[in-house]
Amino acid sequence: MHIPDGFLDPKISYGLMGAAVAVLSFALAKVKASVTALAAQPAFAAVGQGVSNFAGKGRRVLTKFGELEIYKMGMVAALIFAAQMFNFPVASGTSGHLIGGVLAVVLLGPFAGTVAMAAVVIIQALFFADGGLIVLGANVINMACIAGLSCYYIYVWFKKYLPEVVSIGVTAWLSVVLAAGAVSVQLWLSGTYELGLVLPAMLKVHAVIGVAEALITIVLVKTFRKLVQQ
Amino acid sequence: MKKMFLVTILIAITASFFASAYPDGLEWVAGQFGFINLGVERVSLMGDNNTLIGVCGVLIILALFWGSARVLKKIG
Numbered sequence: 192m193h194i195p196d197g198f199l200d201p202k203i204s205y206g207l208m209g210a211a212v213a214v215l216s217f218a219l220a221k222v223k224a225s226v227t228a229l230a231a232q233p234a235f236a237a238v239g240q241g242v243s244n245f246a247g248k249g250r251r252v253l254t255k256f257g258e259l260e261i262y263k264m265g266m267v268a269a270l271i272f273a274a275q276m277f278n279f280p281v282a283s284g285t286s287g288h289l290i291g292g293v294l295a296v297v298l299l300g301p302f303a304g305t306v307a308m309a310a311v312v313i314i315q316a317l318f319f320a321d322g323g324l325i326v327l328g329a330n331v332i333n334m335a336c337i338a339g340l341s342c343y344y345i346y347v348w349f350k351k352y353l354p355e356v357v358s359i360g361v362t363a364w365l366s367v368v369l370a371a372g373a374v375s376v377q378l379w380l381s382g383t384y385e386l387g388l389v390l391p392a393m394l395k396v397h398a399v400i401g402v403a404e405a406l407i408t409i410v411l412v413k414t415f416r417k418l419v420q421q
Numbered sequence: 422m423k424k425m426f427l428v429t430i431l432i433a434i435t436a437s438f439f440a441s442a443y444p445d446g447l448e449w450v451a452g453q454f455g456f457i458n459l460g461v462e463r464v465s466l467m468g469d470n471n472t473l474i475g476v477c478g479v480l481i482i483l484a485l486f487w488g489s490a491r492v493l494k495k496i497g
Contacts, residue, residue: 192447195460226493253493261493265486266422269479270429276475277436278445285449286441307486314481319474320463374447384454392453396446418425 196323200381208328214336215309221302226257267298268307279403287400292338293363294408298415301343308335333373338366363408364401371397433475440471
């Protein structure tokens with residue numbers, strides 16, 4: 192699913208880069224707010240400093256919970272990177288690998304999950320030539336925002352009606368299909384290929400790959416929860 | 422967390438031997454429709470050694486997050 196440079200038109204690529212930066216800044220702000228707390232003011236230190244504190248200039252410090260949360264984000268991101276190495280053959284000479292967006296948001300919640308997933312995609316592009324640089328924004332949007340952030344809310348919705356394991360599986364499958372759809376639309380908007388042909392082909396291949404995504408996601412969520420209890 | 426780290430490294434190493442030579446879904450579609458040539462091949466810093474890529478990737482990602490936690494702790 193990693194788009195290489197050259198598949199997308201520069202205008203689309205830069206537009207999606209802007210969108211990716213906007214979503215990631217928002218997610219990072221949310222994560223920062225959740226891992227930090229306003230520093231406790233020592234009593235009476237408030238005399239001079241207090242005024243500025245009342246004005247809302249309180250210093251935020253990392254909480255113990257926050258520190259663990261960041262370590263957990265790192266561990267989930269590392270797990271996704273490792274699991275993505277696993278390429279499984281799919282029918283007729285194709286292969287697939289995990290995206291991991293649903294894995295990230297189920298384990299970490301919507302914003303920390305999106306940041307962790309984006310970190311994986313960015314490191315792959317910068318260090319391992321996996322996915323292009325100009326299209327990095329597109330890859331972040333597809334794999335971290337569409338297959339990650341938006342799927343968190345789909346997962347929460349499914350969970351109201353279905354058992355958790357089933358919701359994770361169905362959402363994971365859907366995340367791959369949605370991302371494949373997004374890539375098709377981006378290819379079409381770039382003038383690379385006709386939507387009418389590229390969309391069905393992408394959906395068909397990824398409907399199969401999505402089944403593996405669902406199974407791997409369920410197994411890894413269970414493993415992670417068992418090994419990392421807090 | 423330690424156990425999870427070991428499992429992650431283990432997955433990275435095991436998975437690297439299962440790397441399929443087949444194109445992935447998007448590459449396959451691109452090949453079918455003949456726009457695969459538009460793609461720019463980039464060379465990985467780590468070459469083609471999948472085990473090295475897997476282990477280094479895991480370590481880089483952990484270093485990034487664990488480093489951020491330390492920095493946040495210092496500057497508050």
